[in-house]
Amino acid sequence: MAYGVPPQRSRGPVVLVGVLVLILIAVLAVGAVVVVRLANEPDPPAVAIKPSSADAVQFRRVLKASPGGCDSASPAASPSVCGLDGFNYVLGKVELDGSHVTEVKAGQAPENTGWLVNLTLDDSGAQLFAKLTGDLATQRTPLNQLAIVVRNQVVAAPAVQSAIPGGKLQITGNYSQKDAEKLAGQITG
Helix, strand or coil: CCCCCCCCCCCHHHHHHHHHHHHHHHHHHHHHHHHHHHHHCCCCCCCCCCCCCHHHEEEEEEEEEEECCCCCCCHHHCCCEEECCCEEEEEEEEEEEHHHEEEEEEEECHHHCCEEEEEEECHHHHHHHHHHHHHHCCCCCCCCEEEEEECCEEEECCECCCCCCCCEEEEEEEECHHHHHHHHHHHHC
16 A cells, blocks of 8 residues: 555446436336327227117017018018028017117137127116026927017027026127127127
8 A cells, every 4th residue: 555645446336326327217218208109199999888779789589480582672661570591580579679788799609619799788688588588498489589680680590498597698600700790890889
C-alpha cells in the first residue's frame, strides 16, 4: 500500500444497479405500449348464444312423414314442412319454442365422429321437454317423432325412445364444423 493514495472502490455494484434500472425502464415502456395497443383495439363482436326470436327454433310432434314431395316453389302455402332429409312432414302445434332455449352452441361430437348443435333449456323448458318426450316415447312411428324446426324447415325428426330430462339436448346429423356452426347461427339469428 502506498501512503497518501486513497484506496480504490469497486464500481461493480453501482454499474449493476444502473443496468437493472435501465432494464426496468425498458420493461415498463414495452408494457405501456402493449396496454395502449390493447385499449385501442375494437372489442370482438358479441356471439349470440340464445335464439334471436321465439320462433327461430320449434319443437313439434310429427303427425305424418312421407319421403319426397317437398316443393320448394311454395312451402308456405303447404300444410306440411320440408325436412333437410327430403321428407315432407305434417306437424302438430308448437309445443316448445326458442323462448325456453338459453344456449345454442356448435360442438364436436363424442369421439370426433362429426359435429352437432347443443341446446340448453331453461327450467320450464326442461320440464316441458321431458314431458313431451315422455309422451312421444309411448307412441308408434311416426307419432313418436319430434320435429326440430329451424326457420320453417325440419332439421331433424328423431324417433323418441324415452323421456329426455335435464334440459340439455343435441341436434345431430353428421354435420361438418361449418354446417353445425351454420345451423347454430340460424337458430341464434
